Amino acid sequence: MAATPDQVREVIHKYFEAWSTHDKDLLLEIFAEDATWVDPVGSPEFRGHDGVAKFWDFAHQGDGRQLTPKLTQVIACANEGILRFTMEIRLPEIKQGLDLHVVDHFVINDDGKIQTARAFWDEGCGEKPEGWDFYIPNMDEAHQ
Numbered sequence: 001m002a003a004t005p006d007q008v009r010e011v012i013h014k015y016f017e018a019w020s021t022h023d024k025d026l027l028l029e030i031f032a033e034d035a036t037w038v039d040p041v042g043s044p045e046f047r048g049h050d051g052v053a054k055f056w057d058f059a060h061q062g063d064g065r066q067l068t069p070k071l072t073q074v075i076a077c078a079n080e081g082i083l084r085f086t087m088e089i090r091l092p093e094i095k096q097g098l099d100l101h102v103v104d105h106f107v108i109n110d111d112g113k114i115q116t117a118r119a120f121w122d123e124g125c126g127e128k129p130e131g132w133d134f135y136i137p138n139m140d141e142a143h144q
Contacts, residue, residue: 003108005076011108012074012081019069019087024056032113039119044143058142066090081106089135096135101125 003011011030018027028049031037037046037055046055059067072084083104090097102121109115128134 002110003079003112005078005081007112008076008079008081008106008108009074011112011114012076012083012106015104015106015114016069016071016083016085019067022060022067024053024060027056028052030114031117032109032111032115035114035116037114037117037119039117039142040121040139041118043139046142055142062091064091064093066092079108081108088129089137090129090132091135095132097129097132098135098137099127099129101127 014026014030017023018030031049031052034048035052037052038044039046039055046052066089068088068090070086070088072086073082074084075082083102083106085102085104087100087102088097089100100121102119102125105116105118105120106114107116126134126136
């Protein structure tokens with residue numbers, strides 16, 4: 001049976017919780033084994049749990065990196081959902097930061113897992129935090 005909007009909201013909130021609490025196991029738990037994740041749209045896909053873990057590890061590289069998501073909106077229609085949020089990225093040791101405004105689109109499968117995740121953001125979605133130097137992630141590194 002197809003996921004309901006309530007189930008979609010629950011999965012999206014778990015996704016957000018995983019990022020908020022830095023819980024890689026929770027993130028992997030809510031993705032289907034054969035899921036695809038494109039971040040950002042137009043870049044190569046990450047496939048399956050190995051791909052999801054690879055993206056997670058890229059985002060969390062370095063001991064001093066701080067990731068703090070700030071929720072803006074969750075929308076759920078049928079078995080699909082949208083998450084709008086800002087990921088605050090801080091590298092305090094070099095005083096670089098980025099506030100990245102992201103729109104994520106998810107399709108939830110019949111088992112209540114994320115089957116596809118697609119992140120929409122571009123260079124116009126980033127802001128430099130006041131008093132910090134601008135941090136620009138090298139997304140090519142995520143795919144190496």
